[in-house]
Amino acid sequence: MKVAFATQDLKRVDAHFGWAKNIAIYEVTPEGSQFLEAVQFDGDLQEDGNEDKLAPKIEVIKDCAILYVAAIGGSGAARVVAHKIHPIKVHQPEDIAELLLKLQEVLKGTPPPWLRKVMTKGQERQFDFEEEVEHG
Secondary structure, eight states, X not given: OEEEEEESSSSEEOOBGGGOSEEEEEXXXXXXXXXXXXEEOOSOOSSSSOGGGHHHXXXXXXXXXXXXXXXXXXXXXXXXXXXXXXXXXXXXXXXXXXXXXXXXXXXXXXXXXXXXXXXXXXSOOOOOHHHXXXXX
């Protein structure tokens, strides 16, 4: 499952989604995580009501299941959720490596229903037709 992090320094989740200089993307499994890419954003990223600046960021994270942010505006959150990405706010800057470890631990155990749902993002639903057959 791909996970995105809004970050200024590529080490911590410390950025508002709209103002983030970088979006770091990792592949996370119960066994570990792998850094995939960091996408840098330039220009005027300050809060200005310009919703167009979100489009390139949403394009970058569109195949991610989770987005960690320090903050996200209402319309940004709505657009993220519309792409079936689950935004998670951290209350103070958190180390990306620690968040990855915590997420791996949850994946090893019994993930909560919302996480089980987002873990299937990008995968076709697979049905076991053997279970569908009624045994009479």
